[in-house]
Amino acid sequence: MLRRAHVLFLFCAALLAGALLACSFGLAELSASEQAAAERNLAIVVNQSNPVNELTMAELRRVFLGERGHWPNGRRITLVMLEPGWPERAAVLTSIYHMDEAEFNNHFLHGLFTGEVFVSPKTLSTPEGVRKFIFNVPGAIGYLRASDVDKTVKVIHIDERLPGDKGYKLHVPPREGK
């Protein structure tokens, strides 16, 4: 009787240890997958003081094309772009502008000249610069990999979805070497 109890106890302990091991592996796997998802998702970020929390893809496109000059609180919209060559910029040109670099440049040259575009995009050399710019300028809007976002900026919903949500449309290829 006593021996059977011992065997039962050892079996339960082994079961519990296995479950814990599986959970820890699972969590690690989950964390790694979330990390990868954050790497692949492109977040649209604004200043923390900006009252806008959500945009549709169409509204976002208008903002990025410079066809809208001010936010609802009256703040002037400042568009922040990364320098050419960054995958984030390429993803934005593809997903939002539906343009290549030349068409993007022509659009703004032409629009500013004709007055159809109200915003001249600011070009920063690093995602960190983008983040700091948006932190300093209340009306700024830009884009960052979800993994580069911190509390100094605010991520807005696009078509009611945040980066990582199912159906989120803005993605960026993983960084090279990762």
Place this chain on the structure above:
Amino acid sequence: MPGTSTGPAQTWGRFSRYSSALLFFFTFCAVVVVGLFVIRDLRRADKDEQNMFTGSVLSLHRIAALEYQTQETRRSTLYALGTADSNLHVKYADQSREADHLVSEGIAAYLANARTRNELDIGSRLRRDWSTYLSVRDEVLASILEGSAKEAVDRDLTEGVASFDRVRQDLAEIELIYDQQAAQQLSNVDATSRRTILRVAGVLAITLVATIASVWTIQRMRMTGAIQLAKLQMEFVASVSHELRTPLAVISSAADNIADGLVREKDDLRKYGAAIQTQSRQMMELVDQILLFSATKDRAGHAAFRTLDVARIVDSVIHQTAGFVRASGFHIELEMEPALPSVRGDASGLARCLQNMIVNAVKYGGESRWIGVRAFLRHSHLRGRSEIQIAVRDRGIGIAKSELARVFEPFYRSPAVVGEQIHGTGLGLSLSKNIAEAMGGHLTVESELGSGSVFTLHLPIVGDPGSQAAAENGVRGTTEK
């Protein structure tokens, strides 16, 4: 011997004996007290200096650093105006924010250390004004980063300059407070330094004055002592001359009468011969006394010490002086304890000592014509030994209290006694005292003016450990001296 008056020289002599020691003591006390004040002042000055440094100088440094960081905040913001590069804009914005962070920390530290209401008020105002300026700065930075340089400049000129000036005024006020505190502490240090210098000067002055006074006192004491000694020696010479002259005159006169043939009868010749014999013996006795005094002063007589039977010596002395005592109209009442133990000493010295005491009792015994001699054994608690005491008492003129301390001084004779033409050399008691001390004993006196005196010779007995040691000390002391 007895007398009642004390002259200025004697008073000065007594004073000078203790004045040097007292003067040194008071000087020491004064120097210690003032020195303690000086040390306290120096420590206070040191503390003031430390307070000044930690409280004001360091605070001024902190305020200077704060001023620099406020300027840096504004400067970095304005640098951003000079470029169109957004990357540089961000860099300058970062610099400005780092500087403003340091300023905010500095203001918080100032408020934490503020002690007075005024400091707290100014600190709060500075925090408020700085916050206002930072709001303007944020707007200016935003305008610059947006590319609206004109808007940024306009905002800076309309709001930024004014708010930044308020911050600068606040900092200037804080600086003024620290300046005032530093000036106050500096004046405290100055005051303490001045006080310390004055006190050190005071110590030096007191020491100098006390030293001069001490030297003067010592010199005066020595001079007074020398004068007194010379005076005593002159009196001694005069007294000895007088003592010698009287018997010499008698001898000379008797010899003249005999030589001139004025004395022819056999009985007269015998009478004259007896007079010459008596006077010459007196002279010899006087000369012996002087020589003995000299010998005891040199402590040359202790080699002949041996065990003495006190009772026999007392009897012998009374027998020897009986003729003189009787001739002077006195009678001696002797009281002696039976079986007195022996003492160790010089028999002739002890006899001379007792003789002097009895002769003095006759000389100053007054009209009572009574002398009491008492020999007995006593234990001296003071000295922790048993001793034989031989007391010679008279009911004569007595000694004034002021004279008691001096009666054992060699050559000393009371002015009152000299005035009354009582002859003496002033050596008798001194000689007796020296003899007593040479035998390990001592001589004491009790007296009351007009009632009489009692001189007591204290001698340690043989066989008593305490007495033995005392006797040996007395002998050793005399030998060493």
